[in-house]
Amino acid sequence: MLIFVFLILRHKIPTNPKPILMQNIQKYITENKQRFLDELIELLKIPSVSADSAFSQDVLDTAYAVKTALDNAGCDTVEICETDGYPIVYGEKLIDPKLPTILVYGHYDVQPPDPMDLWNSNPFKPVIEVTEQHPEGAIFARGACDDKGQMYMHVKALEFMVKTDQLPCNVKFMIEGEEEVGSSNLSLFVAKNREKLANDIILISDTGMIANDVPSITTGLRGLSYVEVEVTGPNRDLHSGLYGGAVANPINILAKMIASLHDGNNHITIPGFYEKVEELSKAERAEMAKAPFNLEGYKKALNIASVYGENGYTTNERNSIRPTLDVNGIWGGYTGEGAKTVIPSKAYAKISMRLVPHQDWKEITQLFKTHFESIAPDGVTVKVTPHHGGQGYVTPIDTFAFQAASKAYETTFGKKPVPQRSGGSIPIVSLFEKELGSKTILMGFGLDSDAIHSPNEHFGVWNYLKGIETIPYFYKFFTEMKGI
Amino acid sequence: MLIFVFLILRHKIPTNPKPILMQNIQKYITENKQRFLDELIELLKIPSVSADSAFSQDVLDTAYAVKTALDNAGCDTVEICETDGYPIVYGEKLIDPKLPTILVYGHYDVQPPDPMDLWNSNPFKPVIEVTEQHPEGAIFARGACDDKGQMYMHVKALEFMVKTDQLPCNVKFMIEGEEEVGSSNLSLFVAKNREKLANDIILISDTGMIANDVPSITTGLRGLSYVEVEVTGPNRDLHSGLYGGAVANPINILAKMIASLHDGNNHITIPGFYEKVEELSKAERAEMAKAPFNLEGYKKALNIASVYGENGYTTNERNSIRPTLDVNGIWGGYTGEGAKTVIPSKAYAKISMRLVPHQDWKEITQLFKTHFESIAPDGVTVKVTPHHGGQGYVTPIDTFAFQAASKAYETTFGKKPVPQRSGGSIPIVSLFEKELGSKTILMGFGLDSDAIHSPNEHFGVWNYLKGIETIPYFYKFFTEMKGI
Numbered sequence: 001m002l003i004f005v006f007l008i009l010r011h012k013i014p015t016n017p018k019p020i021l022m023q024n025i026q027k028y029i030t031e032n033k034q035r036f037l038d039e040l041i042e043l044l045k046i047p048s049v050s051a052d053s054a055f056s057q058d059v060l061d062t063a064y065a066v067k068t069a070l071d072n073a074g075c076d077t078v079e080i081c082e083t084d085g086y087p088i089v090y091g092e093k094l095i096d097p098k099l100p101t102i103l104v105y106g107h108y109d110v111q112p113p114d115p116m117d118l119w120n121s122n123p124f125k126p127v128i129e130v131t132e133q134h135p136e137g138a139i140f141a142r143g144a145c146d147d148k149g150q151m152y153m154h155v156k157a158l159e160f161m162v163k164t165d166q167l168p169c170n171v172k173f174m175i176e177g178e179e180e181v182g183s184s185n186l187s188l189f190v191a192k193n194r195e196k197l198a199n200d201i202i203l204i205s206d207t208g209m210i211a212n213d214v215p216s217i218t219t220g221l222r223g224l225s226y227v228e229v230e231v232t233g234p235n236r237d238l239h240s241g242l243y244g245g246a247v248a249n250p251i252n253i254l255a256k257m258i259a260s261l262h263d264g265n266n267h268i269t270i271p272g273f274y275e276k277v278e279e280l281s282k283a284e285r286a287e288m289a290k291a292p293f294n295l296e297g298y299k300k301a302l303n304i305a306s307v308y309g310e311n312g313y314t315t316n317e318r319n320s321i322r323p324t325l326d327v328n329g330i331w332g333g334y335t336g337e338g339a340k341t342v343i344p345s346k347a348y349a350k351i352s353m354r355l356v357p358h359q360d361w362k363e364i365t366q367l368f369k370t371h372f373e374s375i376a377p378d379g380v381t382v383k384v385t386p387h388h389g390g391q392g393y394v395t396p397i398d399t400f401a402f403q404a405a406s407k408a409y410e411t412t413f414g415k416k417p418v419p420q421r422s423g424g425s426i427p428i429v430s431l432f433e434k435e436l437g438s439k440t441i442l443m444g445f446g447l448d449s450d451a452i453h454s455p456n457e458h459f460g461v462w463n464y465l466k467g468i469e470t471i472p473y474f475y476k477f478f479t480e481m482k483g484i
Numbered sequence: 485m486l487i488f489v490f491l492i493l494r495h496k497i498p499t500n501p502k503p504i505l506m507q508n509i510q511k512y513i514t515e516n517k518q519r520f521l522d523e524l525i526e527l528l529k530i531p532s533v534s535a536d537s538a539f540s541q542d543v544l545d546t547a548y549a550v551k552t553a554l555d556n557a558g559c560d561t562v563e564i565c566e567t568d569g570y571p572i573v574y575g576e577k578l579i580d581p582k583l584p585t586i587l588v589y590g591h592y593d594v595q596p597p598d599p600m601d602l603w604n605s606n607p608f609k610p611v612i613e614v615t616e617q618h619p620e621g622a623i624f625a626r627g628a629c630d631d632k633g634q635m636y637m638h639v640k641a642l643e644f645m646v647k648t649d650q651l652p653c654n655v656k657f658m659i660e661g662e663e664e665v666g667s668s669n670l671s672l673f674v675a676k677n678r679e680k681l682a683n684d685i686i687l688i689s690d691t692g693m694i695a696n697d698v699p700s701i702t703t704g705l706r707g708l709s710y711v712e713v714e715v716t717g718p719n720r721d722l723h724s725g726l727y728g729g730a731v732a733n734p735i736n737i738l739a740k741m742i743a744s745l746h747d748g749n750n751h752i753t754i755p756g757f758y759e760k761v762e763e764l765s766k767a768e769r770a771e772m773a774k775a776p777f778n779l780e781g782y783k784k785a786l787n788i789a790s791v792y793g794e795n796g797y798t799t800n801e802r803n804s805i806r807p808t809l810d811v812n813g814i815w816g817g818y819t820g821e822g823a824k825t826v827i828p829s830k831a832y833a834k835i836s837m838r839l840v841p842h843q844d845w846k847e848i849t850q851l852f853k854t855h856f857e858s859i860a861p862d863g864v865t866v867k868v869t870p871h872h873g874g875q876g877y878v879t880p881i882d883t884f885a886f887q888a889a890s891k892a893y894e895t896t897f898g899k900k901p902v903p904q905r906s907g908g909s910i911p912i913v914s915l916f917e918k919e920l921g922s923k924t925i926l927m928g929f930g931l932d933s934d935a936i937h938s939p940n941e942h943f944g945v946w947n948y949l950k951g952i953e954t955i956p957y958f959y960k961f962f963t964e965m966k967g968i
Contacts, residue, residue, distance in 0.1 A: 051822030112820055118720070118829075181822045222725060226823050235787035236602070237938040241706060241908025244838050245808030246799045248792035251833075252746070252811050258736065259743035303719035306862035308732035315730045324729030327736050328826050333813035334834060336596055338535030338665050339710050339871045341836055341909075342812050342937050345602075349735075350818060352825050354728050378790035387823045424725025425825075453826050454721040 021411075022472050028160050029465055036468065037128075037139070037461065039069070040152050043108075044126045044141040050086060050109035050181045059177050062108045063087045066151075066175050073155045074162030075173065083185035086177030090196070093162065094170045100482045101170040102475060103199035103438065105428070106151030106206065107179030110143035111453050118455035133212070133449050134460035145459035146452035150205035150445060151175060153467035161472050168479040172199060179206075182226070182388025183428045190428075190435045201401045201478060202432050205467060207422055207444030212462065214292070215413040217405055218442035220320070220421030221429060223355030223392035225365040226328075229372060230383040231257070231347045237333075240341040248379035250347040251332045257375055257382075258349060261325055265311040268325050268353075270371045276358040280321055288316060291420075301449070319423035324354045350387070354423060361389035361427075390427015393440070400481040401441045408443075408473035412466060443467075443474065505895075506956050512644050513949055520952065521623070521945065523553070524636050525610045527592075528625040534570060534593035534665045543661050546592045547571045550635075550659050557639045558646030559657065567669035570661030574680075577646065578654045584966045585654040586959060587683035587922070589912070590635030590690065591663030594627035595937050602939035617696070617933050618944035629943035630936035634689035634929060635659060637951035645956050652963040656683060663690075666710070666872025667912045674912075674919045685885045685962060686916050689951060691906055691928030696946065698776070699897045701889055702926035704804070704905035705913060707839030707876035709849045710812075713856060714867040715741070715831045721817075724825040732863035734831040735816045741859055741866075742833060745809055749795040752809050752837075754855045760842040764805055772800060775904075785933070803907035808838045834871075838907060845873035845911075874911015877924070884965040885925045892927075892957035896950060927951075927958065 029036070048062035049055040063080055066089045070078045075091035086109065094101070113123035121127045126141035139149065154173070161167040174197065176186045190197060207218040233250040234243070263269050280288075293316055299307065309318040318324070332347030334340035353368065355361055369384040376382040395402065397419050409417040422442075429440045445467040451457045513520070532546035533539040547564055550573045554562045559575035570593065578585070597607035605611045610625035623633065638657070645651040658681065660670045674681060691702040717734040718727070747753050764772075777800055783791065793802040802808070816831030818824035837852065839845055853868040860866040879886065881903050893901040906926075913924045929951040935941045 051824060052820055111826075112818065112822075112824055114818070114820065115721070180824075224725075224825070226825070233786075233788065236935065236940075237599070238786075239908065239937040240808075240810045240812060240836055241708075241838060241906065242803060242932065244803060244810045244836075244907065245793045245806055246791060246803040246907075247786060247788060248790075249810045251814050252742065255739040255742035255811065255814070256746075258739035262736070262740075302722075302731060304717065304731060304863050305865075306732075307730060308861065308863035309729045319726060319728060319730040322729055324724075326724045326728045326733045326827055327739065327817065328724060328824060329817035329819045329828075330735050330739070330831065331815045331819040333811065334596065334598070335813045335815040335832075336536055336598065338596075339834065339836075340535060340596055340664075340812060340937065341708070341710070343810055344813075347814065348819075350823060352724055352728070352823075354725060377792065379788050379792035381789075422725065423728060423730075424723065448726065451720060453723040453824065456720075 022166055022476065024164060025160060025469055025472060028164065029469055033465060036156050036465070040149055040464070041126045041139065043148050043152060044139070044143055045124055047124045048109050048143070048177065049112050050178050051112050059086050059109055063089050063177055066108050069152070069155050070173055073159040081189060083189055085185040088177070088186060088189050089173070089175040091173040092171065093158070093167065095167060096170065099169040100200040100479055101172060101198065102478065103172045103174060103197060103202045104154045105202055105204045106154060106175045107147045107177065108151065108175050109177045109180050110148065111146065111180050113142045115455060120456055128461065131458070133447055134458070134462065136460065136462045138458040138460045140456055140458040142457055144457050145446040145450045146457065147179065147206045149459040149464055150467065153205060153445065153464060154471060156468045157471035160468065161475065166472065168476050172197065184388060186428055187431055190431060194436060197436055199436065199438050200482060202438050202440040203443065203474065204426065204429070204440055205443050205445060206426055207424070207442045208446040208448060208450070209444055210418060210420065211447065212460070215409045215415065215417040216420045217402070217409070217417045218422045218444055219395045219397055219419040220357070221393040222423055222425050223359055223361045223390055224352060224425035224427055225355060225361045225368065225389040226350070226352040226387040227365060227368060228385045228387055229349050229351060231376070232345060232381045233379065234343070234345055237345050238343040240343050243343050247343065248377060249343045250380055251344060253377060253380050254330070254332065254347040254349060257372065258327055260375060266309055268323070270367050272367050273323070273364065276360070277323060277356055278358050285317065289314065291316060320421040321356060323356050323359060325351065327351050354425060355392055357392040357394055359392065361391055365389055388427070390425055391430035392425070393429045395439060395442065399439060401439060401478060404477035404481055405441045405443055405474050407477045408470050411473050412470040441474070443470070506650055506960065508648060509644060509953055509956060512648065513953055517949060520640050520949070524633055524948070525623065527632050527636060528610045528623070528627055529608055531608045532593045532627070532661065533596050534662050535596050543570050543593055547573050547661055550592050553636070553639050554657055557643040565673060567673055569669040572661070572670060572673050573657070573659040575657040576655065577642070577651065579651060580654065583653040584684040584963055585656060585682065586962065587656045587658060587681060587686045588638045589686055589688045590638060590659045591631045591661065592635065592659050593661040593664050594632065595630065595664050597626045599939060604940055612945065615942070617931055618942070618946065620944065620946045622942040622944045624940055624942040626941055628941050629930040629934045630941065631663065631690045633943040633948055634951065637689060637929065637948060638955060640952045641955035644952065645959065650956065652960050656681065668872060670912055671915055674915060678920060681920055683920065683922050684966065686922050686924040687927065687958065688910065688913070688924055689927050689929060690910055691908070691926045692930040692932060692934070693928055694902060694904070695931065696944070699893045699899065699901040700904045701886070701893070701901045702906045702928055703879045703881060703903040704841070705877040706907055706909050707843055707845045707874055708836060708909035708911055709839060709845045709852065709873040710834070710836040710871040711849060711852060712869045712871055713833050713835060715860070716829060716865045717863065718827070718829055721829050722827040724827050727827050731827065732861060733827045734864055735828060737861060737864050738816065738831040738833060741856065742811055744859060750793055752807070754851050756851050757807070757848065760844070761807060761840055762842050769801065773798065775800060804905040805840060807840050807843060809835065811835050838909065839876055841876040841878055843876065845875055849873055872911070874909055875914035876909070877913045879923060879926065883923060885923060885962060888961035888965055889925045889927055889958050891961045892954050895957050896954040927954070
């Protein structure tokens with residue numbers, strides 16, 4: 001799941017000041033609120049951690065739970081589509097071939113919950129607690145926001161439309177179980193099922209919005225290249241007394257190699273890395289700088305004395321229009337309690353690069369690999385294993401789909417949403433465009449403070465219900481506009 | 485346990501070409517060989533890992549096993565001496581106050597066995613296997629060499645002397661359970677029990693020798709400063725898409741800080757670090773360079789293309805007369821299977837520095853702490869926690885004790901041992917000198933290839949028995965020389 005940055009673009013939306021409301025939507029949500037929560041909570045109890053094979057049965061169980069939910073919500077057919085990895089749940093309700101078709105994408109897998117000791121409650125025993133951002137309570141659980149909660153909004157929105165006979169168009173659901181590990185099997189599935197997945201627009205809720213009173217729609221995503229590196233020194237762990245200072249210590253070397261990937265200005269030093277990066281004009285950057293952003297509040301929320309990043313760019317630029325390189329994990333040697341005087345044989349790191357439009361993730365991965373191998377000193381060997389990646393993406397805002405989404409938010413939030421670029425990545429979005437020829441609308445209802453990918457992930461009860469309320473309006477307006 | 489480096493010093497030992505042999509020692513060892521092995525194997529089965537509190541009961545059990553062994557070997561009294569940590573086993577056999585007293589020191593705790601997956605057999609289910617270095621077999625187990633095996637040689641040597649009525653002097657045993665975690669409670673115990681521990685010489689087998697046909701005695705040890713560092717960035721783990729490039733990533737920062745601790749010549753950059761380091765003269769270094777050392781064999785044994793270290797020094801100098809800084813462990817972020825795009829809140833490292841004589845470990849620890857904290861950039865906070873440490877040590881070779889040891893090796897190995905400086909550390913050796921006023925003789929029987937502190941630690945059966953044979957001769961010659 002991805003969250004926004006505060007890049008606001010000027011835009012003009014043709015507004016209909018008095019849209020026709022869906023019948024009984026508020027009433028339906030109020031009457032079914034507890035059941036909507038209970039059902040999501042049951043789904044959140046299954047630890048569908050796709051990155052860790054210890055949870056493989058749970059991931060499978062979750063796929064079946066999603067199938068049942070789609071059946072119950074009113075899909076005509078729902079299939080568990082096997083892949084070489086975890087299955088894709090595909091469901092559809094096709095009411096009229098002449099009407100538009102919306103393809104809803106989401107994922108039922110979740111990030112690993114660790115570090116476990118920083119959770120205030122069990123990540124797989126959901127609890128509802130009030131927070132400053134969520135006075136009506138938030139569900140705390142791994143996957144609450146990313147993406148089970150946001151995916152389930154679509155299931156419940158479908159239920160409302162079917163049960164009240166207000167579904168205005170055809171709908172297809174494609175819910176996968178490998179988003180958090182690179183969606184590699186989804187790519188094959190999409191390429192092989194172009195006809196089955198044919199649609200007029202793809203709808204995804206796997207991003208966030210600025211605030212509950214500042215709704216926003218994500219219009220840009222960064223690309224991603226994720227690699228794992230392994231540095232090997234001696235063929236076995238050595239006693240640091242005997243060998244210390246005399247052989248290359250893989251941890252020291254790895255630290256040195258990682259440190260060298262940024263220069264004194266925090267530019268990335270990989271040759272060719274910036275070659276295709278789009279440089280925004282002064283005017284565009286000035287426009288971005290108008291976005292509401294409180295640096296002091298940002299620092300306070302993270303408890304940091306200072307922000308840190310590429311010289312010459314603002315915080316909002318650093319995490320949206322600039323590519324970055326971060327170590328996401330590092331390990332080697334003795335990491336247990338107490339002390340061990342060892343020079344390990346190996347040290348490892350997981351490194352990801354966020355890319356901006358025009359940077360090709362496969363090319364960047366190759367540039368990284370070539371460079372990282374080239375800077376290894378004699379005395380160690382280096383292995384770079386590409387993990388996964390994806391291209392960046394920019395959604396045009398002058399389309400029916402964006403306008404329909406904007407109008408949907410305006411109807412339920414009472415104000416126009418802000419278009420914004422996200423610093424995150426949903427690699428399959430550009431794949432969808434390539435394979436299916438469809439654009440994607442990213443309607444996210446999570447908040448930055450929801451701690452996705454972190455301990456104490458949560459999703460506001462208000463946001464969950466607001467999503468269920470807003471989605472049907474997108475269906476309605478999109479169908480109306482396409483029908484014109 | 486410590487292993488040698490090939491620093492050979494010229495020395496003159498007054499030799500007695502025909503020393504009077506101990507009665508029946510070869511016979512006794514041959515007849516009891518299987519029992520000696522069986523008893524050691526039982527001791528090795530107890531996982532006395534002092535660094536990990538999960539093993540605390542096992543560490544205690546090992547203390548009691550050592551007590552029983554000392555009782556059985558012929559000590560008059562053996563006590564379990566409680567400390568704030570693991571107990572010290574103290575035993576003694578005092579036959580005549582006019583005779584010299586030898587204090588034997590050893591430890592019954594062991595290093596953690598991880599990484600477990602690199603062991604060929606269970607580290608706590610000892611097996612005997614033949615190796616290239618040990619054609620008569622070696623016992624594979626954590627602690628086989630360091631230090632249970634070497635400590636137990638002294639117990640069995642005592643048994644021989646007592647059972648055959650050949651104990652020539654008084655003997656005290658002090659076997660601790662916290663050597664691998666810094667011996668902090670031993671320091672207090674020694675300071676409080678000066679009279680009880682009074683002795684003429686301290687005897688330790690916790691080092692190694694050059695080869696089975698090149699016996700050697702360790703005459704120098706490096707000091708040690710061991711610290712743990714913690715770098716904290718944001719107050720929680722963050723999604724690298726949203727925050728990547730905009731806030732300080734503790735792993736990237738830690739890597740940068742670690743990398744900066746060495747300059748381009750692999751000198752340590754901590755201000756004042758080298759101030760008290762003794763620079764050896766050209767002549768001394770030329771003497772060192774005469775030691776047998778095969779660089780190609782060294783590289784081949786470790787499977788490295790190149791050695792790596794401080795410019796201007798040879799491999800043997802780098803790991804004996806030069807101080808060093810090594811990261812012994814590093815961790816942070818996601819280290820599990822698969823991928824997680826996280827910027828962690830914290831990253832950690834365990835760092836140790838090997839020190840040479842005249843460097844004070846407490847002073848160096850403070851220099852490290854001050855420097856490391858000073859190089860932290862804004863946006864992170866750094867905590868440095870000193871773990872433990874100890875001073876370096878040099879044993880004089882113009883003493884009765886050294887001469888007695890040398891003569892003992894000459895008697896059982898058939899050739900004079902080589903004095904050598906070790907790169908490792910036994911911090912309590914300098915403490916003993918300070919508190920008890922005694923010198924220490926380091927008679928080690930392990931080999932470099934015995935993989936102490938590593939997976940597949942082992943100890944040669946031949947070496948174990950040769951130790952049991954050699955130790956009584958030290959008692960004999962030391963007593964004879966002191967008696968003159």
